[in-house]
Amino acid sequence: MLPTSMTESAPSNLTNPAPQGNGQNVSDSPVAETCIEIANFDAWYGAFQAIHNLSLEIPRNQVTAFIGPSGCGKSTLLRWINRMNDIVPTAHSKGIMRLDDLDILAKSTDVVHMRRLVGMVFQKPNPFPKSIFDNVAFGPRLHMKLRRSELEELVEWSLRKAAVWDEVKDRLHAPALGLSGGQQQRLCIARAIAVGPEVLLMDEPCSALDPASTLAIEDLIYELREQYTIVMVTHNMQQASRCSDQTAFFFEGQLVESGPTDDVFTKPKEKRTDDYVRGRFG
Numbered sequence: 001m002l003p004t005s006m007t008e009s010a011p012s013n014l015t016n017p018a019p020q021g022n023g024q025n026v027s028d029s030p031v032a033e034t035c036i037e038i039a040n041f042d043a044w045y046g047a048f049q050a051i052h053n054l055s056l057e058i059p060r061n062q063v064t065a066f067i068g069p070s071g072c073g074k075s076t077l078l079r080w081i082n083r084m085n086d087i088v089p090t091a092h093s094k095g096i097m098r099l100d101d102l103d104i105l106a107k108s109t110d111v112v113h114m115r116r117l118v119g120m121v122f123q124k125p126n127p128f129p130k131s132i133f134d135n136v137a138f139g140p141r142l143h144m145k146l147r148r149s150e151l152e153e154l155v156e157w158s159l160r161k162a163a164v165w166d167e168v169k170d171r172l173h174a175p176a177l178g179l180s181g182g183q184q185q186r187l188c189i190a191r192a193i194a195v196g197p198e199v200l201l202m203d204e205p206c207s208a209l210d211p212a213s214t215l216a217i218e219d220l221i222y223e224l225r226e227q228y229t230i231v232m233v234t235h236n237m238q239q240a241s242r243c244s245d246q247t248a249f250f251f252e253g254q255l256v257e258s259g260p261t262d263d264v265f266t267k268p269k270e271k272r273t274d275d276y277v278r279g280r281f282g
């Protein structure tokens with residue numbers, strides 16, 4: 001059960017740390033609005049083409065799961081969505097990728113600004129070797145001019161939102177690396193939301209966690225979609241069906257099919273999807 005505070009809105013006196021989307025849960029609206037548009041997207045590492053002519057619309061305030069066998073390009077696509085492949089010298093791409101009106105791939109796009117809008121949570125929790133407080137305060141200190149009391153309020157808001165406040169509130173100045181794996185992952189989610197992103201990208205966020213921590217993160221992901229657009233890579237079919245609204249199935253760098261998770265799992269259009277979700281390969 002998530003604390004009541006999970007549903008509270010961001011501290012009102014802060015530079016808006018809440019997401020910059022419309023904050024509306026799509027379950028209230030008949031047609032989901034597109035948050036990220038990907039069209040005719042190709043990506044390479046040197047001469048090797050990892051993604052082929054991929055088009056996909058990622059709806060706002062939903063959880064979209066990327067599934068598919070190892071090496072099919074899930075992480076590559078996720079990494080292009082916040083330009084993490086900029087640091088891979090051989091990586092290049094072409095096509096369209098937009099977050100609302102922002103052209104994600106344009107050379108002129110301010111990547112630092114873009115990454116405030118698109119937060120990333122990795123497979124293995126990666127807290128900085130700093131205190132719990134300083135981990136969450138890191139982004140706001142870099143990007144926002146806040147008074148100490150405002151910063152404290154924002155850190156508390158983020159930790160509550162990530163459902164880890166009750167477990168850390170008495171040791172905010174203790175090292176983050178002393179937390180359990182599941183707590184570290186929720187701390188990393190708090191750190192990601194502290195700067196007010198619109199989108200959260202999660203690359204196998206539970207694969208290093210025990211079953212109890214996994215369920216806590218899954219509950220959290222499901223709750224967070226009310227305010228954020230979430231894209232999650234997972235190898236766990238139960239997880240995709242439990243906590244995603246949309247599923248996209250990839251195979252050998254191509255998008256085979258995408259749609260509402262129930263449809264992809266119970267009446268897939270393509271045989272390859274059916275075989276994969278039934279565990280016949282991958």
Ligand SMILES: Nc1ncnc2c1ncn2[C@@H]1O[C@H](COP(=O)(O)OP(=O)(O)OP(=O)(O)O)[C@@H](O)[C@H]1O
Pocket residue numbers: 045048050068069070071072073074075076077088090
């Ligand atoms: N930095 C890189 N340099 C060269 N090739 C890469 C690099 N990163 C990924 N690849 C290749 O691109 C393809 C897609 O890799 P990617 O990591 O996107 O797969 P994935 O679907 O996330 O797999 P997994 O489920 O194992 O994480 C693979 O063939 C991989 O070997």
Ligand SMILES: [Mg+2]
Pocket residue numbers: 074075076203233
């Ligand atoms: Mg991967």
